[in-house]
Amino acid sequence: MAIRILITGGTFDKEYDELHGTLYFKDTHLPEMLTLGRCRLEVQIRTVMMVDSLDMTGEDRDLVLEQCRKSPENQIVVTHGTDTMVETAQLLGRSIRDKTIVLTGAMVPYAFGSSDGLFNLGSALSFAQTLPPGTYIAMNGRCFRWDNVRKNRELGIFETMESQG
């Protein structure tokens, strides 16, 4: 029972370009993070894109959907920028009913040391193994259904719709 990991970029995988003092994408840190976590799950990793989720287009989102549809594995973790994670979750949640899809990301790049990425990855992989089919967001140690979640941009956290910001 393998888990598919689809990588789309996001803060998770950003790095510091020391020649220009800017943030950019190079390679994904996922394999390194799984090694650090001494993870022994059977995983299939596929980099779908490496973008800031604010730059993600409708076409990009369709590509993620397509990859989830085609995945032979029924448990899928999608790493994603937090800014439009809810939007992608809604597309996946409305379109796919027979797989457990868990989106996760990070508030701080994994490479920066103070990142929540490793915690979130451990969390997402566990939710993917135990939750019934559906699309979820795993952030802040919690699990949200795709149709009841929003990002609170002031606090930098995810919450249910009923929560007051």
Place this chain on the structure above:
Amino acid sequence: MAIRILITGGTFDKEYDELHGTLYFKDTHLPEMLTLGRCRLEVQIRTVMMVDSLDMTGEDRDLVLEQCRKSPENQIVVTHGTDTMVETAQLLGRSIRDKTIVLTGAMVPYAFGSSDGLFNLGSALSFAQTLPPGTYIAMNGRCFRWDNVRKNRELGIFETMESQG
């Protein structure tokens, strides 16, 4: 729906004593790890002991059992040294049937940078929220039932009984 976190020490919380060049226990790193993980779960943390699990006595284990029994929360994460984690899991698994108890630990102290601790904590908290009552071990990204798990000391990983070492 709060989660109780019981701390017993283990590699998780070991630190380097720079005056003597040895490993020792000071305070738990749990609150710091939850902050790093931007965890927004309601948690009740209680330090039950701070010991190397090789030094854990039968009495110590009874204390952990007692704390699980008394816990008003039905979802419990126990941080524990990996060497005798299976033993404690067996005691809890045989004795408590109405709560979801997840033991986890680390192969490398959290304070040393290359630790699997943060990954395991994210993993354990997620399993505690989603698994049915029973006692489990969350290590290596996987979840093991208390009555079908052993530590493979050569590889430093946890596996089911059927696995060959």
Place this chain on the structure above:
Amino acid sequence: MAIRILITGGTFDKEYDELHGTLYFKDTHLPEMLTLGRCRLEVQIRTVMMVDSLDMTGEDRDLVLEQCRKSPENQIVVTHGTDTMVETAQLLGRSIRDKTIVLTGAMVPYAFGSSDGLFNLGSALSFAQTLPPGTYIAMNGRCFRWDNVRKNRELGIFETMESQG
């Protein structure tokens, strides 16, 4: 024999703003770095400004010069962004002859883990204690006189004028 440390910002002290995904300045990391280095030198730390050295104006540079002039300590370390470090070194070098001034910085923010900052700080403090009066740049483990140094922007290193890029 105390050493004065003047802080002007630069990559050294940049942090990641997780709410906006940008780099910014908050507080200096110098005290934390000195603690990490178990530094027992008597130091006087003063934050003169917290700016990206690309944004440093002529007035800003005059302020640094003024602070060096007024310093009762004759050994001074100036933390500075690398982009215009040479310019500030030239101003100080031409203007002050009776003090040992060492400018240093970092290619990667100290807070990001993979920083050269701690190495450079150790280096700069040592050069400040041992070099004759004059203005120097301490980067890449080396020491450059203010009138024979340039930043090679393609390689992200400092070199003497004779070096070919």
Place this chain on the structure above:
Amino acid sequence: MAIRILITGGTFDKEYDELHGTLYFKDTHLPEMLTLGRCRLEVQIRTVMMVDSLDMTGEDRDLVLEQCRKSPENQIVVTHGTDTMVETAQLLGRSIRDKTIVLTGAMVPYAFGSSDGLFNLGSALSFAQTLPPGTYIAMNGRCFRWDNVRKNRELGIFETMESQG
């Protein structure tokens, strides 16, 4: 003008053995540390031994002396455990007069994140480039002559003989 770096082990290079929960030596971290420091000095690195300095014998010390004598480079940095660093410094200081030898080490293993190693390495390399021939210890940001230094074991710092512990 190259600098010779002689490696003898010490806390600097200790690692955590996650299978046995003990500290041990594998490979030196020096090349990795020089890369992190973006060091552009010409260096010749030679591992002489990898031992805890408490286990260093008279023969071991003679070997270090021999390596310093034979070194074609006149500027030498020796990484060394802190516990008997002073002893080795005394042997080198009494025996070699025409080279600048700087011993340094770390209170916490480099691999553990909270190490002073990178700071000390930057410091030692700078002292080696600027101090007159003689043997020195570079620790705590300071530089000590071989014949006026001791390790204060209560505080875990180096100090001159006159200092009171």
